[in-house]
Structure formats: structure tokens, C-alpha cells
Amino acid sequence: MHGGLGDTICAIATPAGEGGIGIVRLSGPHALVVASQVIRLRSGDPLSSVPSHTLHLADLVIPASQSKKGRPILHKRLPVSGLLDEALVVYMKGPRSYTAEDVVEIQSHGGALVLGMVCTVCIESGARVAEPGEFTKRAFLNGRLDLSQAEAVLDTIRATSSAGLNIAQRQLRGDLAREVEQARTSLLTVLAHVEAGIDFVGEDISFLQCDELVRIVGEACAVVQRLETTAQEGRILRDGARVVILGRPNVGKSSLLNRLLREERAIVTAIPGTTRDAIEESIDLNGVMIRLVDTAGVRETDDIVEQEGIKRTRAAQNEADLLLVVVDGSALLTSDDRALLGAARGRKHIVILNKADLAVTVDTDATLEGHQVFVVSAKTGLGIETVKSALRAQLVSEGFEAAESVTVTNVRHRDALRRAGESLGQALESVRCGMAGEFVSIDVRAAADALGEITGAITTDEILGRIFSEFCIGK
Numbered sequence: 232m233h234g235g236l237g238d239t240i241c242a243i244a245t246p247a248g249e250g251g252i253g254i255v256r257l258s259g260p261h262a263l264v265v266a267s268q269v270i271r272l273r274s275g276d277p278l279s280s281v282p283s284h285t286l287h288l289a290d291l292v293i294p295a296s297q298s299k300k301g302r303p304i305l306h307k308r309l310p311v312s313g314l315l316d317e318a319l320v321v322y323m324k325g326p327r328s329y330t331a332e333d334v335v336e337i338q339s340h341g342g343a344l345v346l347g348m349v350c351t352v353c354i355e356s357g358a359r360v361a362e363p364g365e366f367t368k369r370a371f372l373n374g375r376l377d378l379s380q381a382e383a384v385l386d387t388i389r390a391t392s393s394a395g396l397n398i399a400q401r402q403l404r405g406d407l408a409r410e411v412e413q414a415r416t417s418l419l420t421v422l423a424h425v426e427a428g429i430d431f432v433g434e435d436i437s438f439l440q441c442d443e444l445v446r447i448v449g450e451a452c453a454v455v456q457r458l459e460t461t462a463q464e465g466r467i468l469r470d471g472a473r474v475v476i477l478g479r480p481n482v483g484k485s486s487l488l489n490r491l492l493r494e495e496r497a498i499v500t501a502i503p504g505t506t507r508d509a510i511e512e513s514i515d516l517n518g519v520m521i522r523l524v525d526t527a528g529v530r531e532t533d534d535i536v537e538q539e540g541i542k543r544t545r546a547a548q549n550e551a552d553l554l555l556v557v558v559d560g561s562a563l564l565t566s567d568d569r570a571l572l573g574a575a576r577g578r579k580h581i582v583i584l585n586k587a588d589l590a591v592t593v594d595t596d597a598t599l600e601g602h603q604v605f606v607v608s609a610k611t612g613l614g615i616e617t618v619k620s621a622l623r624a625q626l627v628s629e630g631f632e633a634a635e636s637v638t639v640t641n642v643r644h645r646d647a648l649r650r651a652g653e654s655l656g657q658a659l660e661s662v663r664c665g666m667a668g669e670f671v672s673i674d675v676r677a678a679a680d681a682l683g684e685i686t687g688a689i690t691t692d693e694i695l696g697r698i699f700s701e702f703c704i705g706k
């Protein structure tokens with residue numbers, strides 16, 4: 232990302248395409264001066280004279296100086312009057328703005344040409360085009376958001392489930408940052424004492440007692456581990472879960488998918504081997520997004536297309552958060568069924584005894600012992616709601632969302648927590664073994680730094696570049 236905070240940046244903040252309104256956003260020290268070039272308030276007052284955070288009706292114009300210069304985009308399609316559109320304009324004086332800088336937002340009609348021209352005039356007037364995520368990056372660099380809050384902005388924009396949105400909002404309000412910073416601060420205190428102990432070796436100064444040190448490091452370690460354990464379910468709440476439907480051909484996998492989706496998505500026939508390619512569809516299970524994947528039935532086959540389908544089934548199986556193993560409850564288990572059931576052990580899974588509208592014959596089979604089994608008819612819908620609740624319960628434990636505790640959803644945070652936890656474990660071990668303070672302090676320092684990466688207290692340009700490049704332009 233080029234350019235410093237001294238630049239004034241400009242971008243279209245609304246999505247591309249036609250819209251009722253479109254917003255051009257300016258941020259930086261010259262936001263007001265630049266915007267004044269394109270804005271003529273209907274009141275006749277200069278933009279610089281209006282109170283901050285008030286909305287004003289204005290005409291958008293191409294300044295005569297610029298149209299004369301003959302910039303192609305301004306010149307060619309220039310409306311005779313020099314008028315571009317009418318707009319509502321708001322000036323937000325820093326630091327009370329999104330970026331903590333002077334911000335002007337221009338709300339015109341949402342046409343690509345109008346918005347593009349407004350941007351061009353702003354750039355001709357001294358602004359530069361914003362990089363992706365640069366507004367949010369500035370909010371971070373100016374200290375208005377920590378890094379975990381900045382990431383929560385992106386999670387909010389991308390949220391596809393109410394549960395994911397809920398977590399993003401808590402993170403945006405700083406819940407994660409607070410817990411992490413608290414742990415980090417206590418570690419830094421320990422560090423100061425331990426390092427003082429090293430520096431003043433032999434002098435008679437009372438430093439942190441050993442058991443006090445163990446207590447503080449132990450507490451930080453517990454916080455880190457608790458946060459880390461939320462990451463698995465947190466990711467599912469944010470991104471949704473992959474649930475893969477498995478079973479030999481003709482047991483009713485595609486019928487089950489259609490039932491769960493309440494639509495005829497997959498082709499269902501009585502001919503075994505109908506589904507060749509994996510089919511994916513999403514359902515919202517009470518606020519949790521689930522990607523359901525219907526697969527080609529697994530069996531021994533000579534058909535090349537079917538073999539390829541089975542290969543894809545195995546790949547899908549490995550990426551699943553949960554497996555739905557379907558067997559035909561009206562027939563005896565085959566060796567293919569047994570192989571699938573065996574492979575599902577040790578993975579999160581649910582077994583469906585389908586075709587319950589026919590006589591159920593296999594439910595006493597000892598192979599099913601120890602599996603969570605549901606008797607279902609994809610044909611009549613029997614048992615489907617129970618399966619849905621069981622699915623959700625397996626993926627997100629009861630009370631997990633309700634608990635007002637902080638949830639980690641981000642892989643970067645999870646990785647930092649893992650490293651912090653390992654270092655703290657090492658530090659505790661060193662204290663127990665009576666190792667010298669230097670050893671303890673190295674690990675405590677590493678843990679504090681790892682925690683600092685989450686909030687951005689410790690960061691590098693590379694990390695920032697990676698995070699903000701995922702944002703859209705204008706955010």
C-alpha cells in the first residue's frame with residue numbers, strides 16, 4: 232500500500248452498478264478543499280462553513296478550470312451545463328469520523344458515470360484513489376480501531392448468518408480486544424518484574440514472588456486456551472459448516488438433500504449411480520449457514536464417470552465438518568455401508584436410516600451401535616426436523632452463542648492464540664523447573680507479542696497488507 236496519512240484519499244463506497252444512491256467518500260487533511268471543487272451548496276455557503284456532521288443539499292459540478300483542461304472523461308461526455316447531479320453532502324470533521332480524519336461523503340444518484348466523474352474531479356483536485364480497505368486501515372493507524380475491530384468490519388460486511396453477524400458485532404465493539412489486551416498487560420507486568428530480577432541480580436530488591444508469577448502466567452494461559460477453544464465453533468458460526476452426505480448408490484442421498492432444502496435440487500432416480508458430481512446448496516439452520524454437499528454414491532464401479540464422481544466424494548469427505556451417512560433402512564447393510572460407517576467413526580457424523588416409510592429392517596444391526604442414528608423417510612419427510620436439530624446441535628453446542636463470552640472466528644487470531652498458549656506453557660514449565668529468569672522472560676515475551684498481533688499492538692506492514700487487501704475499495 233503506497234502513500235502516507237498525509238494523502239487525501241477518494242473512492243466510490245457503494246457497490247458497482249446502478250443504485251438508488253451512490254456514495255463517494257473522501258478522507259484526509261484536504262478532504263474539505265478537494266470536495267469543495269465538485270460541490271456547490273444550494274444555500275450558496277462554502278462547504279467549509281457548514282457545521283460538522285450536518286447534511287446539505289448541493290449541486291455537483293465540474294469546475295470550469297478542469298473542464299477546460301480537457302480531461303477525456305470530463306470533457307467528452309460533459310453535460311453542457313457542467314452539472315453532474317444533485318447530491319446530499321456531509322462533512323465529518325476528524326477525529327469524529329470513520330477514519331478519525333476529515334471525511335466528506337457525497338451521496339448522489341447511484342450511476343456509474345456520475346460517481347466516476349465525481350471521483351475524477353476529486354483526483355484532479357489533489358486526492359488519490361484509495362487502496363482496498365484503506366479507509367479502515369486509516370481508522371486503525373489513527374488508533375480509532377484496533378486490528379481485531381478492523382477485521383470485524385470485514386466480517387460484518389461478509390456475514391451470511393445472523394450468528395456470524397452477532398460475533399462480528401461483538402468483536403467490532405472491542406470484546407475480543409479487551410480480553411486479549413488484559414492478558415497481554417498482565418504478562419507485560421510479569422515481564423517487567425522478571426527482567427528487573429535479571430538486571431538487579433544479587434541486589435536486595437523484592438521482586439514478584441515465584442508463586443505470584445505462576446498464578447498470573449497461569450491465568451493468562453487459561454484465558455488464551457479458553458479463547459482458542461471457541462475458534463472451531465466460531466469459524467462455523469462465521470463461515471458456515473460443510474455437511475457432506477455420504478452413502479452407497481440409491482439409498483436416498485439426493486432425496487435427503489432435496490428434503491432438507493425443501494426443493495428438487497438434485498436429480499433423483501431409481502437408477503443407482505445417478506449423481507455423478509457433488510452438488511452444493513446452502514441452508515440456514517436457525518442462524519447457522521450450512522453448505523450441504525450431495526455426493527456420488529460410493530461403490531465399486533467400472534464406469535469412468537462414476538469413478539471420477541467417487542473420487543470427488545472422497546475429497547469432499549475430507550473437507551467436511553460433519554458427515555451425514557445415509558443407509559437404506561429397509562434393506563440389510565452391505566459391505567459398502569459397513570466400510571462407510573467404519574470410516575465415519577472418529578469424525579463428527581450422523582447416521583440416517585432412510586426409507587422408513589418401508590419396513591425398517593436394519594436398526595438392530597450391531598454395526599450401528601455407538602453411532603447417533605435417526606430413522607427418516609426422505610420420501611414422506613418423517614424425521615427430517617429431528618435431523619435438522621441434531622445437525623445444528625452437533626455443529627454448535629447448546630448455549631455456545633448465548634454465552635456472552637468472546638468467540639474467536641479468525642484463523643489469524645486462532646494461530647496467534649495457539650502460539651501464545653504454547654509459549655505460556657513453556658514459561659510455566661521453566662518456572663517449575665527453577666530455570667533462570669532469562670528463560671522465563673523469553674517465553675512470556677513471545678506470548679505477549681503473539682497476543683499483540685491480534686490487536687495490532689505488535690504488527691508488520693506485511694500483516695497489515697494481507698489483512699486490508701481483502702477489503703473492497705471504498706471500505
Ligand SMILES: Nc1nc2c(ncn2[C@@H]2O[C@H](COP(=O)(O)OP(=O)(O)O)[C@@H](O)[C@H]2O)c(=O)[nH]1
Pocket residue numbers: 478479480481482483484485486487498499500501502503504505506528585586587588589607608609610611
Ligand atoms: N420409499 C422410499 N424411497 C425413497 C426414499 N428416499 C429415496 N427413495 C427412492 O430411492 C431411489 C434413489 O433415491 P436417490 O435420492 O436418487 O438416491 P441416491 O442415489 O442415494 O442419491 C429413488 O427411486 C427414490 O425415489 C424414501 O425415504 N422412501
Ligand SMILES: [Mg+2]
Pocket residue numbers: 484485486497498505506526528
Ligand atoms: Mg444421488
